[in-house]
Amino acid sequence: MTNISNFILNSDTDSFKINNEYSGTVAISGTVEGGINTRTFTIPLTTSPDLVDVYVNSTLTDGIFSGGSWNTLPSGSWVKKGMIIVPDDAGFGGTIFIFGSVVISDDIVYITLNSVQQYTGTYSLTSTNMSYKIIDYSIY
Amino acid sequence: MLKNFELSTDANYLKRYLNDTSTIIVPSFGNIASVPIPHTLGYIPNFDIFVDVSDDGVYWSGGEKVEDTTDLSVLTGGSAPNEFLTFDYYATSTNLYISVINNTDPSSSGTRSVDYVVYL
Numbered sequence: 611m612t613n614i615s616n617f618i619l620n621s622d623t624d625s626f627k628i629n630n631e632y633s634g635t636v637a638i639s640g641t642v643e644g645g646i647n648t649r650t651f652t653i654p655l656t657t658s659p660d661l662v663d664v665y666v667n668s669t670l671t672d673g674i675f676s677g678g679s680w681n682t683l684p685s686g687s688w689v690k691k692g693m694i695i696v697p698d699d700a701g702f703g704g705t706i707f708i709f710g711s712v713v714i715s716d717d718i719v720y721i722t723l724n725s726v727q728q729y730t731g732t733y734s735l736t737s738t739n740m741s742y743k744i745i746d747y748s749i750y
Numbered sequence: 751m752l753k754n755f756e757l758s759t760d761a762n763y764l765k766r767y768l769n770d771t772s773t774i775i776v777p778s779f780g781n782i783a784s785v786p787i788p789h790t791l792g793y794i795p796n797f798d799i800f801v802d803v804s805d806d807g808v809y810w811s812g813g814e815k816v817e818d819t820t821d822l823s824v825l826t827g828g829s830a831p832n833e834f835l836t837f838d839y840y841a842t843s844t845n846l847y848i849s850v851i852n853n854t855d856p857s858s859s860g861t862r863s864v865d866y867v868v869y870l
Contacts, residue, residue: 626764663796672782672838672849687847688794689840691812745796747764 624749630656632744638668638696638723639737642705644730649707649723651742658717659746666709666721668740669695679703688743694723697736705735719744767795768868773861774850776835787846789868796869797846799839802862809865813837813850835862 636651670683671693680695680703691710698705711722721742727733768789777783789795801813814837835858836851848864 628762628764665794665796667794670840673836673851674782683840684842684847686794686842687840688842689838690797691814692838692840743794 626747626749629659629746629748631746633742635739635741636721637737637739638694638707639735641732641734642698642725642727643732644727647705647707647725647727651721651723653719653721653742653744655717655719655744655746657746659714659719660748662712662714662719662747663690663745664712664719664721665690665743665745666692666694666740667742669738671695671706673706675703680706694738694740696725696738698733700729700731700733705733709740764796765870766867767791767870769866772848772864772866774848774864775861776850776858777852779852779858782849782851784847784849785864787848787866787868788844789846791843791868791870793843794841795846797839797841798867799837799846799848800865801837802864803835803837805860805862809863813839813848813864837862837864839866841868 632653632655634653638649665688667688670687670689671680672683673693674681682695689709694707694709695704696707705725705727707723707725709723713720772785772787774783774785799813800809800811802808803810803813803815836853838849838851840847846866846868848866850862852858
């Protein structure tokens with residue numbers, strides 16, 4: 611009988627491999643005013659990723675406004691794009707920040723949220739946490 | 751006789767757990783319709799969806815299709831784009847949910863096909 615000392619598998623089909631997963635929480639806070647309000651969060655990774663998926667969890671809404679408030683998604687929902695309700699002192703159900711913009715630069719991931727305010731006043735946000743999960747893939 | 755052969759590796763491959771096609775009925779103007787896709791993983795999985803947004807056999811990743819928003823004639827009484835459906839998707843530890851929102855087009859109707867993938 612011969613012992614196997616080396617064993618190599620080959621496949622014509624490339625696979626995705628998960629190199630690393632990162633998670634954390636950032637806070638959406640400050641004030642918003644008339645026009646476009648942007649929040650960009652800078653998240654350093656340990657290595658430069660080939661390709662990432664970003665999921666977030668917060669007070670998510672499907673964008674339906676009814677009875678003076680926004681519909682919320684089921685508790686514990688995570689999205690790859692979506693809308694986050696950030697309570698404010700404007701009295702219109704909260705400011706909606708839209709998530710969906712992710713930029714990779716070397717080993718840094720930038721997550722950007724935008725909100726368009728149609729009135730001219732300046733309003734204070736109630737600090738709201740947004741959890742993120744970043745999946746770093748490569749073709750293997 | 752060798753009947754089962756299992757390989758383990760330190761490489762964390764993206765393994766396909768669940769994939770199929772579902773159909774969503776387009777709701778009336780201003781409404782939302784959702785389809786839950788059950789999974790039994792017990793945690794938030796990685797996922798993707800692809801939607802035949804205009805029911806023409808072309809599938810768009812994430813259900814997002816770029817419409818011609820440069821046509822300002824709509825502001826002066828022109829017609830809106832033929833389709834303006836928004837597809838949302840999100841996961842909990844028990845379900846993947848896929849939703850279609852009929853934002854602006856009272857004439858949108860019928861069904862749309864959605865391909866989805868859930869990874870381990």
